[in-house]
Amino acid sequence: MTGILTPRVLFLASLSFLAAVGLTGCGSNSFSFGGDTHNKMIVSVRDQKMLLVRDGTPVKSYKISTSKFGIGDRPGSNCTPLGRLQVAKKIGDNAAIGSVFKSRRPTGEVIKPNAPGRDPVVTRILWLTGTESRNQNAFRRTIYIHGTPEECRLGSPASYGCIRMGSRDVADLYNRIGTGADVFVIRGSIQTKSESQASASL
Numbered sequence: 001m002t003g004i005l006t007p008r009v010l011f012l013a014s015l016s017f018l019a020a021v022g023l024t025g026c027g028s029n030s031f032s033f034g035g036d037t038h039n040k041m042i043v044s045v046r047d048q049k050m051l052l053v054r055d056g057t058p059v060k061s062y063k064i065s066t067s068k069f070g071i072g073d074r075p076g077s078n079c080t081p082l083g084r085l086q087v088a089k090k091i092g093d094n095a096a097i098g099s100v101f102k103s104r105r106p107t108g109e110v111i112k113p114n115a116p117g118r119d120p121v122v123t124r125i126l127w128l129t130g131t132e133s134r135n136q137n138a139f140r141r142t143i144y145i146h147g148t149p150e151e152c153r154l155g156s157p158a159s160y161g162c163i164r165m166g167s168r169d170v171a172d173l174y175n176r177i178g179t180g181a182d183v184f185v186i187r188g189s190i191q192t193k194s195e196s197q198a199s200a201s202l
Helices: 007-021 167-176 190-201
Strands: 039-044 049-054 057-065 083-091 099-102 105-110 121-130 144-147 163-165 182-186
Touching: 049 167, 057 167, 121 167, 144 167, 163 167
Parallel strands: 039 182, 144 163
Antiparallel strands: 039 049, 049 057, 057 163, 083 121, 083 182, 099 105, 099 121, 121 144
C-alpha cells in the first residue's frame, strides 16, 4: 500500500507541495496549534493519495480514500473538508493492527483486512481540527485519518468524510507524526501540480 518515491518524483512532489500550500513564504505557520512542526501531509482528492513531507522533503506516499459524497464541511454532509487542518489528537497507541474502535475506544475485537460486511474504524485514529473557515466544523464532525478494513477500496472515494488508510499504513504514519502536524487536503493532483511547477521553474 505504501511507496518509496523515486528522486525525480520526490523533487516534483516537493515543488507541488510548496506551491499548493504556500510554505515558501515567511509566516506561513503563523496559525498553529503547536506540537509537530516538522511533518506535513498533503492529501490529493483527485489522486486518492497522501504524501508525507518532513522538513520540506517528501518521504513517503500512501494510498487513501476520501469521501464518496465529495468535498465540503457542512455538518451532516459526510463530505471531506478541504484546506489546512491539523492533527488534534492521536488515539490507539500500541493497539493491535486491525483493532476495532467505537466512539474512539477499542472494543477488543481485531479484524483482518477486507473482512466481509465490516466497515468499522480500525488500528489508529488521528482526529483532525480545521484551521480555516471552510473546514471549521471538522473537529465537531469527527473527521479522522483512520484505518479501514475495506483496503480493497483504497484509491477511490469510499469514506463518510474521513481520510481512510490501510491498517499498516496508518500505524506507520501514526508513528512518524505528532499532534499539531498539518494536513492539507487539496482538490487537484499532486503529480500534475508538480510537473507544471517544475516546468515553470526551469
